[in-house]
Amino acid sequence: MEKTYYNHLLQGDAGALKRALYKSMGFTDEALSKPLIGIVNTYTNATPGHYNINELCRQAEKGIEAAGGTAMTFGTIAPCDGIAEGHEGMRYILPSRDLITASVECMVRAHRFDGLVLLGSCDKIVPGLLMAAARLDLPAVFCNSGPMMPACYKGKHYDGNIVTEAVGWKQRGEITEEEFSDIENLAEPCAGSCAMLGTANTMGCMAEAMGMSLPGSAVIPAVYAKRLQIAYETGTAVMGLVKRGITSRTIITRESIENAIVLLMAMGGSTNAIMHLQAIHKEAGLGALSLERFDVFSRKVPQVASVYPASPYDMVDFYEAGGVQAVMKELEPMLHCRCMTVTGEPLSSNLERASYTGRREVIKTREEPFHRDGGVAVLTGNLAPLGGVVKPAAIPCELMRMAGTAKVYQSEPEACRAILKGEVSPGTIIVLRYEGPKGGPGMPEMYRPMKCLEGMGLASSCAIVTDGRFSGSNRGCFVGHISPEAYEGGTIGLVEDGDEIRIDVPGRRLELKVSQEELKKRRKNWKPAEKKLADGYLNTYRRISKSAAEGAVAE
Template sequence: MKRKINSFSRKITNNPNLPAAHAMLYATGMRESDFCKAQIGIVSNWYEGNPCNMHLDILGKKIKLSVINQKNLIGFQFTTIGVSDGITMGTPGMRFSLPSRELIADSIETVVEAHHYDGVIAIPGCDKNMPGVMISLLRLNRPSIIVYGGSISSGFYNEKKLDIVSSFEALGEKNTCKISEEEYKNIIKNSCPGPGSCGGMYTANTMASALEAMGMSLPYSSSSPSTSENKKKECKIVSTFIQKLLERKVKPKDIVTKTSIENGVKLAMCLGGSTNLILHFLAIAKSANVHFTLKDFQKISNQVPLIGNLKPSGIFLMEDIHKIGGTPVIIKYLLNQGILSGDCLTVTGETLHENMKKIPNINFNQKIIYPLNNPIKKNGHIRILYGNLSPEGSVAKITGKEGIFFRGEANVFDSEEDANKAILNHKIQTGEVIVIRYVGPIGGPGMPEMLKPTSYIMGSGLGKNVALITDGRFSGGSHGFVVGHITPEAQSGGLIAFVRNGDFIKIDAENNLLTLEVEEEEIQKRKKEWIPPLLKVKKGYLYKYIKTVSPASEGCVTDQF
């Protein structure tokens, strides 16, 4: 070898005083000639219980074969956990979704550090997988590449394309007698036809697209469908690039800079991405030692237009981006238009600009991606709102279809379950602001994602007539006039804890304000009367999470100390 690329693993393989370690490595199938090779940890979030993840072991095996076919590499597969947001949505299990991001990061860091792997290829699928693996790769800071598991194919029923959100919205349609019980069941049965992450520009595809623009995955990774030939090809060629990164000693912190983070966020906002982007990129930036705050997101949102006609706010899916040339054609367009910076290093070993040289130009003879001179919305759909209800910030998802201003009377719920019952039982009135509280990172605990209430609102035909605010968070599939991540949260004594039925709340997405229209004297009176609710858990992982998690405005990280 011209340059040693096994700088970590040789601390075990070249140490003559570790006979037991060597014996165990021989037991794994290693030969003596393998002891001088760089060891690559191939980690996936594989598990059978979720379509987003059920195929990742197959991709992992293809990647391992690619790795061991390289002369100087050897690969070891391992897995980490995952939580299905779609399956746990609206149940107590959803409390574990966001906290699973930290477990994913911790577990990958643990295995790679303990076993002295020289590099990592990570294969995430579902929503929290992407930021979880990214956080760990930055902590480790060893040559690494992310291979996204890919998006699911669309379902089909009654001459209409379906996806996971179709099934949630169908319940609202059934309860308002817009569809029959039989139609309802057929929509559910046909929404998810096989493996892959949820098809719209929801959290998984948002993060995958952003990470590709940031340079941490190969071109096309985010838009190649889960079962496509493109995804198989990506698995086959990835070993070439991990070897190049090892030889050049290119590490994640060389790739993840403030400029590359801005690239990722800009692309995600242009495509109408999930509000979960905020939580995850705050955490990613912290792991990269990059100063990036809520104000940076608002600055970017003011700079970039919404050009992606993608679900949940639009009508198309990730498979449609694949059909028009994939994520790279959009990245190239935004580079050429000066939206993205092309000087950032990527996992190919080349810059983003160099990666795009052979990519074809986007053809605007389609309705999926709009040109910058005729955008869906002239600026970003994600707004950071402040005001007396959210002095430390909150996150709104405003595409323009909902309007940019809402004022209404509060209808207050201390749990998502109570709010869902009220929506389904037609107890929500036009013009109201639904308030769901005590569902933040501490109060939830775990800041559970809420797709049910927004889907029920849309399915019930109330999407343009009510608003919803919460100290919890929303699914990437949520749309409507919604504001989440309100900080401080109710459990910590934030003003949202003192809102009462009938109070007027004003949401101003033009001036980025979220205001409770109650006199200060009355607010102080309510504060004195308020008794903090008992924590919902007193043991186990969620209790540890409560004791260590930072506020939503800081990314809900657990290693902030």
């Protein structure tokens, strides 16, 4: 009797060679007769957030096989933002997102897998995997590796960015070289994504909010046994989707992405999530997601959760407070609860099993929130006609409205040197330009300048405005994603030292107080600054990348 195979590539005589190739690796006819589930395993021992993913992969394989499937694993790149920061490597981080998407697409369309488990945890890997799921429209479930435990220094919890702040402490003579070495050794206590609500953990939460990962999974710490259990359950969940024919675009919809936006505003997540949600929206065939849409939600969604760096409470506190499910339970009336999720049930069914938090210091009520507006906002004005992104959740109250004198720098290293040398005075608004998707190129994050301001005691009196990005770990007054960027002729390229800039976060305005006549004169003499690039991908990315206002996607 002729054997039957679930995967259409393996069927009949045309599938014989393909079956033979799989059999060369030990797969049996019995295994090949089942649905073939690809596991995207982003393990590397070069990135802490991905160090435990081999263990998760093994659990997911067990779950797939227990539910009647056959697991096949393949990898893709997973660069670490922290290791790439502060040098040319950071220019490759955002562009890696689109490479990850394309690499998953290539493997899946070549092998025609029947479903996917997506394992990843760090800043650009999570959105890259979700973009791939949206593009491919297969049954798919995402599972992250979980946040690492916090560092503990002098009785206080920190994330690993304490090291960068300690550079400033040492510079000012507040700590010794020995104390600095001690901080370095305790800063990152275990594997996992960084222990604050940065981009990695924000995007894990976004995946859960849009229904692409199992309820309650996003913020389980990396070292907990529950993390392994969730990986197993992810394997069984994808088989449920395969059997029911529920694909990614059934789950990733306009409404489910709006649910993710609600969560982003409610928890004050990383500003980078905006461009990643824009990219996922586009890959799901939903077209452009405008910055204005985010601003609509920013004005109506209260910030009910506050997590480090916006508060003293770290990711473990957030997990113990109920995490994503507790926040969504609080905001249930604002959500599209009929959206399908990877459980095979609508969001409403998942939330019926969710509980309100027992830790009101971490997650407040919708009626009495931390802030009436959302924790992420979009500013516009003559300095950012297409928009700029800011994180009110991480801005001190006294800096919500500020005016300052511009000090212009053409690169991140130049700005850092000036700050650490004491050349920046209180009341300065640092303008960091030619760091956008094309001008950078690669739109690197301006993490270090903001941390240098903290270390030098200037974070409460200075601000940074840039066409680059910021890390989710940054706190203080900063406006990023300025669009159009300087390289494309944006107004930010015309700013001069001494100009007055006004930042009005509640009013959603960013203004350069220079007359139109003066700006016209400056534009006549303007030429874009060109950076010498090594041969390779950044030249391609500069050519094909879109504006930050459109998610900086590569087309």
